[in-house]
Amino acid sequence: MPEMPEVETVRKTLLKKLRGYKIESVDVYYPKIIESNLDEFKKLSNKTIKDIIRIGKWLVFDLDDIYMLSHLRMEGKYFIKEKGTKAGFHDLVYFHLDHDTDLIYNDTRRFGALAIVDKDKLYDYPAIKKMGYDPYDEKLTKEYLFEKYQKTRKYIKTVLLDQTIFSGLGNIYANEVLFASNINPYRPANKVTLDECQKIIDNSRKILKKATEAGGTTIRSYTSSLGVTGRFQFDLFVHAREKEVCKVCGEPIICEQINGRSAYYCPKCQSK
Ligand SMILES: [Zn+2]
Structure with missing residues (x-):
């Protein structure tokens, strides 16, 4: 199971490669992985990856006016590949980006979670809301x-x-x-x-x-x-x-x- 340092490494790696990339379309091959409404999830199309932050072990993609939340749980992984790569059995979500690039969410155990939330609702999202202080938060005394x-x-x-x-x-x-x-x-x-x-x-x-x-x-x-x-x-x-x-x-x-x-x-x- 990836722990916070691994999630931080994933965050930094993805951000370095994908900052400023636009999501042209999304293919969801395993709808159960999406915690929010599936049709709403498609709102990701035409959004630009502005930033990726981390709250606990959640990756939070800053996409213009919305956030995409992603939790890797047991075995979730991201792969960045050239466009046109055929989806494998454990490739659950394809984000088709510009620059001839696909971002692939792969999860052999299928316990991960993806969701989108409006920007002003991030801290109302149940999993985020109940989360305690980050270890680096000065309120942790x-x-x-x-x-x-x-x-x-x-x-x-x-x-x-x-x-x-x-x-x-x-x-x-x-x-x-x-x-x-x-x-x-x-x-x-x-x-x-x-x-x-x-x-x-x-x-x-x-x-x-x-x-x-x-x-x-x-x-x-x-x-x-x-x-x-x-x-x-x-x-x-x-x-x-x-x-x-x-x-x-x-x-x-x-x-x-x-x-x-x-x-x-x-x-x-x-x-x-
Ligand atoms: Zn000892």
Whole structure:
């Protein structure tokens, strides 16, 4: 599943290639991927890609008077190809652009989402509306987190994935942030101290920044928008390192399921 740094890489790559390109027409081969009304979605024709921004893990295409929202979920990818390429089985949406170019939305799992919204309605869109602060938002403070965490006894690992508190940490970086903060994934959220809340914020920013600079972490089938694989490898301390030794203390890394998601941690560095 692409995480925020990967989505940021996709955003930058698409923007660099496609800024100023006009969408001439759209072919939707899998209507279920479109969250908004399908006829309305066709309003994209004749719009120009002015900008692409990111809110959490949503890509937001700025198209003259409307926005197109795109969430890649598990396996969504964009490909930029020369016009006239035949659609493959997993190519769900074709955006025919000028400059002899097609932008193709491909999704083997078909869990992604595309929608259009009017410009003044962006923050009313349900998925955007309920999203918590971006990790870089200055409103994300230790006091804010502490107050939220006080209200729940769920495991901190699970709570870190709750995008309504603060957005941007998926499973990989939640594991890494807890390791960097020396917090055991099974700690109830209401037992996380105010100082540890600051550590969580600092480490989230640091780790996401490092991963973004590296172009995102390539794990499993994730490829960047141009279909490049394996080019970026971010140095992970615990995630997907089961049975390897901890780079800090030498203890074997443990992997356990917590609420259906793999939690990787070092039992010694994260004993509490
Ligand atoms: Zn360790």
